[in-house]
Amino acid sequence: GAGVSQTPSNKVTEKGKYVELRCDPISGHTALYWYRQSLGQGPEFLIYFQGTGAADDSGLPNDRFFAVRPEGSVSTLKIQRTERGDSAVYLCASGRTSTGEQYFGPGTRLTVT
Amino acid sequence: AQKITQTQPGMFVQEKEAVTLDCTYDTSDPSYGLFWYKQPSSGEMIFLIYQGSYDQQNATEGRYSLNFQKARKSANLVISASQLGDSAMYFCAIRRGGGNKLTFGTGTQLKVEL
Numbered sequence: 001g002a003g004v005s006q007t008p009s010n011k012v013t014e015k016g017k018y019v020e021l022r023c024d025p026i027s028g029h030t031a032l033y034w035y036r037q038s039l040g041q042g043p044e045f046l047i048y049f050q051g052t053g054a055a056d057d058s059g060l061p062n063d064r065f066f067a068v069r070p071e072g073s074v075s076t077l078k079i080q081r082t083e084r085g086d087s088a089v090y091l092c093a094s095g096r097t098s099t100g101e102q103y104f105g106p107g108t109r110l111t112v113t
Numbered sequence: 114a115q116k117i118t119q120t121q122p123g124m125f126v127q128e129k130e131a132v133t134l135d136c137t138y139d140t141s142d143p144s145y146g147l148f149w150y151k152q153p154s155s156g157e158m159i160f161l162i163y164q165g166s167y168d169q170q171n172a173t174e175g176r177y178s179l180n181f182q183k184a185r186k187s188a189n190l191v192i193s194a195s196q197l198g199d200s201a202m203y204f205c206a207i208r209r210g211g212g213n214k215l216t217f218g219t220g221t222q223l224k225v226e227l
Binding site for chain 1: 117150155156157158159160163204206213214215216217218219220
């Protein structure tokens with residue numbers, strides 16, 4: 001079946017602009033995660049959804065970052081007033097349950113100029 | 114808080130040989146899970162193997178096995194009969210029991226040579 005998909009695959013934006021990154025999880029997966037991976041680092045947790053609600057947003061770096069999952073499927077990560085330090089690969093993962101295996105998408109490479 | 118340490122930034126192995134990638138962890142939780150992921154140059158994280166803290170036996174998945182030494186807090190990945198396609202970045206990760214988020218190490222870049 002189809003895996004986790006993320007769009008766009010690449011996004012270049014200017015400092016100060018607003019961006020939205022989209023994640024389509026595997027059908028039927030209730031758990032959805034966002035991670036951020038900077039160059040030379042492992043992924044860092046941002047936020048976790050169980051169904052429609054954000055069950056854990058402790059990894060969001062500041063209030064410029066926000067994520068939604070209004071129907072319990074597709075999720076959008078939103079970044080306001082982007083900064084050059086936001087440049088990274090944003091990974092989405094989904095799972096059948098919160099304690100099960102996480103399946104990752106290919107990521108969105110965000111570059112803030 | 115949980116932490117993963119991967120001390121080998123890069124490793125080389127000859128095709129068909131076995132290789133061990135090191136991972137040590139730190140956690141105060143009595144229940145936790147350890148994961149290994151492979152990240153090829155395409156960027157996608159591919160799940161390889163899982164070990165629960167209460168599992169009595171070391172996990173194995175095909176050519177992958179996890180050398181779990183609880184007292185030493187280590188969870189090394191062993192890849193047997195290396196193939197050229199194994200060249201990739203490998204990440205060790207931990208999740209507390211009942212938790213959700215994964216905490217990753219900095220990874221080991223493995224290069225398989227002819």
